[in-house]
Amino acid sequence: xxxxxxxxxxxxxxxxxxxxxxxxxxxxxxxxxxxxxxxxxxxxxxxxxxxxxxxxxxxxxxxxxxxxxxxxxxxxxxxxxxxxxxxxxxxxxxxxxxxxxxxxxxxxxxxxxxx
Amino acid sequence: xxxxxxxxxxxxxxxxxxxxxxxxxxxxxxxxxxxxxxxxxxxxxxxxxxxxxxxxxxxxxxxxxxxxxxxxxxxxxxxxxxxxxxxxxxxxxxxxxxxxxxxxxxxxxxxxxxxxxxxxx
Numbered sequence: 001x002x003x004x005x006x007x008x009x010x011x012x013x014x015x016x017x018x019x020x021x022x023x024x025x026x027x028x029x030x031x032x033x034x035x036x037x038x039x040x041x042x043x044x045x046x047x048x049x050x051x052x053x054x055x056x057x058x059x060x061x062x063x064x065x066x067x068x069x070x071x072x073x074x075x076x077x078x079x080x081x082x083x084x085x086x087x088x089x090x091x092x093x094x095x096x097x098x099x100x101x102x103x104x105x106x107x108x109x110x111x112x113x114x115x
Numbered sequence: 116x117x118x119x120x121x122x123x124x125x126x127x128x129x130x131x132x133x134x135x136x137x138x139x140x141x142x143x144x145x146x147x148x149x150x151x152x153x154x155x156x157x158x159x160x161x162x163x164x165x166x167x168x169x170x171x172x173x174x175x176x177x178x179x180x181x182x183x184x185x186x187x188x189x190x191x192x193x194x195x196x197x198x199x200x201x202x203x204x205x206x207x208x209x210x211x212x213x214x215x216x217x218x219x220x221x222x223x224x225x226x227x228x229x230x231x232x233x234x235x236x
Contacts, residue, residue, distance in 0.1 A: 036227070043121070043208050044159075044227040090158060103149075103225055105158045 002027040002093045006106035014114045019078040021109045023065075023091030026072060033074040034092040034103070035065055044090065050074065061085070086113045118142055119211050121228035128199055129236055136194045136231045138209030144189035145211030149225060150182070153206040165192055199235045207231045 007022040025031055032051050036044040048059025055067040065076045074091060091106040118141040128134050138148060147166050151159040163184050165171035171184035181203075183195040192211075196203055210225040 034224075041206075041230065041232065043119070043229040044210075046224070046226065049224065102161070102164070108158045 002031060002095055002104050004091050004093050004104055004106035006089075006091050006109050008109055009107060010110045010112065012112040012114060013081045015083055016080050019063075019076070019081045019085065019111065021076040021089050021091075021111065023074045023076065023106060024072055025074065025091075025093045027093060027095065029095055030069075031093045031095060033065075033067060034094070035059065035063070035074075035076050036090045036092060037061075038088040038090065038108075040087075047076070047089075081111075081113045083113050083115065086111055117213065117224075117226040119209065119226050119228040121207075121209055121231050123231060124229060125232045125234075127234045127236065130200050131198055134196045134199055134233060136196075136207055136209075136233075138192045138194070138211065138228050140190045140211040140213075140226070143211070143213050145192075145213060146189070147212045148186055148192040149210045149212070150184060150192075150194050151208045151210070153208060153230075155206075159208060162194075196233065199233070201235045204233055204235045207233060 003026045005024045034049045035047040037047050038044050047063050048057045050057045050067045058064045063078045065074050067074050088108050088110050090108050092103045094103050120139045122137045149164050150162045152162050153159050161174050162177045163171045163173045165184050165186040167186050167189050173179045181197055186192040208230045210227045212225045
């Protein structure tokens with residue numbers, strides 16, 4: 001079974017500061033990893049995903065994440081926060097199995113950006 | 116590409132009535148659709164997985180007779196909350212998956228709808 005832990009349910013940064021949202025996973029097989037963003041009263045939007053190959057993955061809106069197998073981590077970063085980045089962020093892991101792409105989500109991290 | 120719509124976006128109903136929520140993949144054919152439930156300030160909880168033309172697979176603790184799922188085509192799945200009660204009030208989100216190739220074979224990526232806010236009075 002796989003699980004996802006997001007350290008910090010709330011993260012607050014100043015506009016222009018570095019954004020770092022942490023995600024650690026446990027999985028019995030090499031996982032596929034995802035970051036989603038959710039704005040209030042909306043569904044989830046895929047930010048980026050790691051499947052294979054390059055461990056540094058670039059996504060939309062200037063976000064990127066690095067898969068570190070030794071640390072079982074997939075932290076999300078952005079060099080300079082913008083007010084529009086304020087949202088809920090979910091890390092998710094999936095395994096290839098007979099039921100298709102079952103996603104297991106972390107608890108979410110609410111990012112707040114101060115002016 | 117990969118747009119998923121949900122209808123309605125918001126519904127308020129009386130206790131005891133049934134509510135149907137539609138999920139459509141607009142520009143791709145979805146091999147699998149998923150239904151999630153999200154309580155305020157919480158993560159998504161998978162309710163069920165459905166494949167076109169077959170019965171949905173429900174997660175443990177989800178009542179299949181209460182949450183009826185129909186996956187009539189590769190672009191449409193519906194969730195019907197039967198005899199809704201106030202405790203069913205929640206944000207319901209669907210996703211539709213389309214395949215991409217990974218090292219272990221074909222794995223699906225999920226694209227999410229905008230969600231439906233259900234309030235049962």
